[in-house]
Amino acid sequence: MxxxxxxxxxxxxxxxxxxxxxxxxxxxxxxDVPSVLIVVGGTMATAFIMFPMKIVFGSFKVAMKAFFAHDTDAASLINQVVMLAEKARKESLVALEKAPVDDPFIRKGILLVADGTEESLVRAVMDTEISFMKQRHRQGQGVFKGMGTMAPAFGMIGTLVGLVKMLQNLSDPAAIGPAMAVALLTTLYGAVLANVVFLPLAKKLEERSQEESLYMEIAMEGVISILHGEHPQIVREKLLAFLAPALRGDK
Structure with a gap:
């Protein structure tokens, strides 16, 4: 977590x-329940207008990535790719078919290499998967960005509703207080939801997507290097170039 x-x-x-x-x-x-209904209900309603229903429901599943990160340990990935490169040099590319690889993305690339697939096709297949992964993630991010934009707007709508009710009941002092509560609390709720929940979650999901994309790009370059028969140490140095110096163990 x-x-x-x-x-x-x-x-x-x-x-x-x-x-x-x-x-x-x-x-x-x-x-204030009316304020909650205006902001939360209105924001959710517009989300279903802006996006297909399955994307809205799917975005809540995607939101779990903000709390439970995908295992993107680049150092472990590089070590695994280097071991596969050593196996390919000592035995053969065909021997990689039986290599224990848990990650389905790496496994797909290794099987393509073991089958003698050309580099252009291997890269095209893996690039396509990375691209569609990014597209799926952007859809989830878009839902939260949209709700983050609309929540303050519904806060303003609630404010206007409260002000209208207040102006309609100026002759009744007892009705002014509840009307002002709706007017002010909807603005508060909209601002809190947008700036504490929706927009921060969208940003965290964007960061998660970038991390996963980098992980997959490292894996793809490693698979291509194995296909070329490069020395394992060269493969390691090439893949370490993707990482910040602190993550490489450099001083």
């Missing part, structure tokens, strides 16, 4: 709630 995502969400909401509590009064004055 990514502790950073969970810690960020908890601390974000915790600081807001804490400031309310320390400021005097309780949380009761900041809870």
């Amino acid at each position: 990514d502790i950073g995502t969970l810690l960020g969400l908890l601390s974000g909401f915790g600081l807001i709630v804490g400031s309310i509590m320390f400021g005097g009064g309780g949380l009761g004055g900041f809870i």
Whole structure:
């Protein structure tokens, strides 16, 4: 689990709630069901308008990537590719068919190499998978970016609704307070949802996608290097070039 995502969400909401509590009064004055319906309901409704239903529902599954990261240990990946390169040089490319490879992406590339597939086709197949992976991830990110854009807008809509209700009941002092609560709380809810939940999650998913894309690109270059019969140490140095110096073990 990514502790950073969970810690960020908890601390974000915790600081807001804490400031309310320390400021005097309780949380009761900041809870308003009509405001929740306007902001949350309206934001979800527009998400179904902007995106196909299956993409909206799928985005919640994609959101789990913000909490549970895919195993993208580049150092372990490079070690695995180097071992495969050593096996290919000592035995043959055909021997790679029986090599124990758990990652389905690497496995697909290794099987193509073992079958004697040309470099252009191997690269095309693996490039296509990377491209469609990015496209799937962009769809999930787009849903959260869209909701992050619309939540403050519905907060403003709620504010206008509250102001209209207030102006309609200026002669009744008892009705002014609830109307103002809707007006102000919808703006608060929209801002919190957008800036604490939706937009940060979209950014985290974007970072996850970049990490996974880099992992797959390293794997692809490793597979191509094995196809060329390059020396394992050359393969290692070539793949380490993808990583920041700190991740290579350089000083």
